[in-house]
Amino acid sequence: MRIKGVAGLRGSVRGLGVLAGLGILLAGAACYPGDGPSNVQDLDVVLTLYDTDVDFSSFRTFAMPDSVVHIGSEQSEDLIDLPRTYDDLILELAAENMASAGFIREPDPEAAGADLILLVGALGSSKEYWVYQDWWYYWGWYPGWGYPGYPGYGPGWGWYYPPYVGTVKFESGSIVLTLVDPNLADGEDIPVVWTGVSRGLLEGGGAQGRISYAINQMFTQSPYLGR
Amino acid sequence: MRNAIRTVALALFLVLAGRADGNAQAQPWWWGFTYQTSLTTGEMKDFVDDFSWRNVGVEGRSKIGPNATLGVFFGWNVFSDEVDGTISFDGLDVSGYQSRWVNAFPMLVTGHYYLGERGGPRTYIGLGAGTYWIRNRLALGQTAVTIDHWHFGLAPEVGVLIPTQAYSDTYVSVKYNYAVKSGDMQRSYWTFGIGFATPY
Numbered sequence: 083m084r085i086k087g088v089a090g091l092r093g094s095v096r097g098l099g100v101l102a103g104l105g106i107l108l109a110g111a112a113c114y115p116g117d118g119p120s121n122v123q124d125l126d127v128v129l130t131l132y133d134t135d136v137d138f139s140s141f142r143t144f145a146m147p148d149s150v151v152h153i154g155s156e157q158s159e160d161l162i163d164l165p166r167t168y169d170d171l172i173l174e175l176a177a178e179n180m181a182s183a184g185f186i187r188e189p190d191p192e193a194a195g196a197d198l199i200l201l202v203g204a205l206g207s208s209k210e211y212w213v214y215q216d217w218w219y220y221w222g223w224y225p226g227w228g229y230p231g232y233p234g235y236g237p238g239w240g241w242y243y244p245p246y247v248g249t250v251k252f253e254s255g256s257i258v259l260t261l262v263d264p265n266l267a268d269g270e271d272i273p274v275v276w277t278g279v280s281r282g283l284l285e286g287g288g289a290q291g292r293i294s295y296a297i298n299q300m301f302t303q304s305p306y307l308g309r
Numbered sequence: 310m311r312n313a314i315r316t317v318a319l320a321l322f323l324v325l326a327g328r329a330d331g332n333a334q335a336q337p338w339w340w341g342f343t344y345q346t347s348l349t350t351g352e353m354k355d356f357v358d359d360f361s362w363r364n365v366g367v368e369g370r371s372k373i374g375p376n377a378t379l380g381v382f383f384g385w386n387v388f389s390d391e392v393d394g395t396i397s398f399d400g401l402d403v404s405g406y407q408s409r410w411v412n413a414f415p416m417l418v419t420g421h422y423y424l425g426e427r428g429g430p431r432t433y434i435g436l437g438a439g440t441y442w443i444r445n446r447l448a449l450g451q452t453a454v455t456i457d458h459w460h461f462g463l464a465p466e467v468g469v470l471i472p473t474q475a476y477s478d479t480y481v482s483v484k485y486n487y488a489v490k491s492g493d494m495q496r497s498y499w500t501f502g503i504g505f506a507t508p509y
Contacts, residue, residue, distance in 0.1 A: 127450035128407035303402040
């Protein structure tokens with residue numbers, strides 16, 4: 083037979099309270115656990131959109147310009163200008179992937195026409211964020227020896243940690259490939275049948291590899307383009 | 310949130326009011342705290358395939374008979390997953406490194422029935438009913454999407470209450486949490502708990 087005294091019950095309830103508090107602290111540190119992205123490439127995204135009513139097997143030829151259209155600060159103050167260092171690589175990869183999908187590049191589209199036109203563009207953006215950490219991130223001010231270096235003056239206000247205020251800036255670049263059907267043009271409106279977009283931070287190295295992977299992935303995740 | 314608070318407050322009132330039987334000696338409450346592991350199932354497993362070690366629960370049970378209790382349960386279950394692949398919708402495909410999280414907060418009114426005799430190990434079965442507030446978050450590239458929903462839910466449970474000391478009990482439990490579809494999302498998961506409680 084167990085004898086339960088008031089003191090014992092108080093102890094068990096107190097113990098439960100401590101356990102509950104510890105548990106809540108532990109769980110409180112775990113809302114979004116995990117390491118998250120470990121390098122810049124982990125933040126690269128490839129997105130493709132297509133018109134589900136289009137039969138891509140009906141297209142055979144395509145045309146594409148010999149330059150990348152850069153959209154930058156001239157078009158919008160929210161955009162930044164990207165260097166043209168990788169333009170040739172982008173055009174080469176786009177053409178290669180279209181060929182691998184079974185399309186034939188029309189060398190003289192103005193004379194012979196083409197089933198599709200592939201437009202290639204690039205744009206960059208810059209976002210800035212304010213970061214603010216208030217004084218309670220630190221111990222605030224604490225009693226010390228008065229002014230540092232003058233011990234013996236008794237407790238004083240010691241050091242005060244001012245709040246940290248700073249900015250963080252992210253620059254991102256996007257490559258946009260667009261397939262349009264010029265034979266369905268209605269005035270200046272030309273229907274878009276497929277779009278591939280890749281976006282990543284303009285940080286870190288390996289840009290050539292990241293661009294190659296992104297453009298190849300656009301076509302890898304678009305098997306319906308294949309003939 | 311207000312509806313949930315009202316629901317919980319009403320449940321607490323009903324439980325406490327049901328104990329006001331005019332007896333000068335108040336019926337005792339049984340308080341328990343559990344640490345749990347959990348495992349996603351069904352549609353939830355398609356979003357987050359995780360066996361989680363980050364789960365806690367707090368509950369109180371009031372005796373309504375020699376072998377039965379009525380009470381409340383509050384919990385916090387955290388799930389996470391990392392996926393590197395392509396997700397597809399109608400006409401849209403997206404590839405990239407994804408981090409996914411689900412935070413589930415069950416708030417339940419519970420009823421339990423106990424087998425065996427007081428003073429020894431007692432197996433119990435129970436059922437919880439109430440609401441789950443569930444936050445779903447997906448981060449892809451530089452973008453994150455968070456979707457929160459309230460769900461009605463049920464949680465059948467089996468467990469064993471083991472008296473371990475003069476002033477506390479240990480108990481283990483297995484519970485199936487089923488949060489009914491809300492906003493086109495249905496969530497379900499198992500929890501496996503070990504806990505400490507005031508003596509029953």
